[in-house]
Amino acid sequence: MSERSDVLTAQRTRPVPRPVPPEVRATGKAAGRSRRPGGGWAGQGAVILVLTAIAVVALFPYLFMFMTSFKTNRQFNDSYWAPTWPLELENYSTAWHQIQPYFITSILVALAAIIGTVALSSVAGFLFARYEFVGRKVLYGMIVMLMMVPPVASLIPMFVLMRDLGLLNTMTVLILPHIASSVVLATILMRTFVAQIPQELFDAARIDGANGPRMFRSLVLPLSMPVIGTVSLLTVISVWNDFFWPLLVITEDKLRTIPVGLAFFKGQNATEWGPLFAGYTLASLPLLLLFTFLSKYFLAGVQGGLPGTGK
Numbered sequence: 001m002s003e004r005s006d007v008l009t010a011q012r013t014r015p016v017p018r019p020v021p022p023e024v025r026a027t028g029k030a031a032g033r034s035r036r037p038g039g040g041w042a043g044q045g046a047v048i049l050v051l052t053a054i055a056v057v058a059l060f061p062y063l064f065m066f067m068t069s070f071k072t073n074r075q076f077n078d079s080y081w082a083p084t085w086p087l088e089l090e091n092y093s094t095a096w097h098q099i100q101p102y103f104i105t106s107i108l109v110a111l112a113a114i115i116g117t118v119a120l121s122s123v124a125g126f127l128f129a130r131y132e133f134v135g136r137k138v139l140y141g142m143i144v145m146l147m148m149v150p151p152v153a154s155l156i157p158m159f160v161l162m163r164d165l166g167l168l169n170t171m172t173v174l175i176l177p178h179i180a181s182s183v184v185l186a187t188i189l190m191r192t193f194v195a196q197i198p199q200e201l202f203d204a205a206r207i208d209g210a211n212g213p214r215m216f217r218s219l220v221l222p223l224s225m226p227v228i229g230t231v232s233l234l235t236v237i238s239v240w241n242d243f244f245w246p247l248l249v250i251t252e253d254k255l256r257t258i259p260v261g262l263a264f265f266k267g268q269n270a271t272e273w274g275p276l277f278a279g280y281t282l283a284s285l286p287l288l289l290l291f292t293f294l295s296k297y298f299l300a301g302v303q304g305g306l307p308g309t310g311k
Contacts, residue, residue: 064081065281065284069280071274072274096282098265098279099279102261105255110236113178113239114231114232120186120187121189122220122228123216126194130195143188147184169250173249189227189231205218240283242259247263
């Protein structure tokens, strides 16, 4: 009993620790941070230096292209690496006059390919994710297996098919192959994304009397904007960078796309470096603007972001 009373007396008489002022806590935290291994200004400076070097190396070709687009041939030969003055703005007018029909063709093909790819992949992804039917897993497995087929393996069969259908030298021969090649990955992305949507939302929609098409239109599509942005951007990149297929199936100048048109532009203006690089700069602007405005949806769709938030 006496030992217990001594313990209680010691607890009562134990001094209560004073609260540490915020200034002292902040100073202690700063000191703790400064004592961390590898920290401090030296470590941060090294990281910034490495990242700056990577950015310079990655952006230098584009900076060189943009800088050269304002030069004449004489300025290009006299000052190859450095910018010059005055700026030759006439290069952009010459380049736009040359690539305008190719630019319009590429935009039309990209829009049609986006609409077709998004329409087919969104419906297919919704069916594979939310409906049970005979052969669902087998059919989806066959779609996944198409990812292992290299595009060059289907090049000759696709050309023979388009020739037998009489579609050579038409806008259709540029659109259909892009839809067929893009819809495979798009279906996988859409199916994975729709499967993440909580089942409670579909149950609530059924209680309210919504059928399948209504749930797809009012529930799935609005929540799937991140992955739709991803599919759209990937489709545009595929159309904009495709060179061999339009070169193979198109012989009319008005139906050529940007990559093929720039190749002919290079042949016609082999010594006019300013207009040539101005054409490259104009051709890269649509992808730059699209990625700037759709990057949030693109990253959310690739990372499997929270449905409907784009985060």
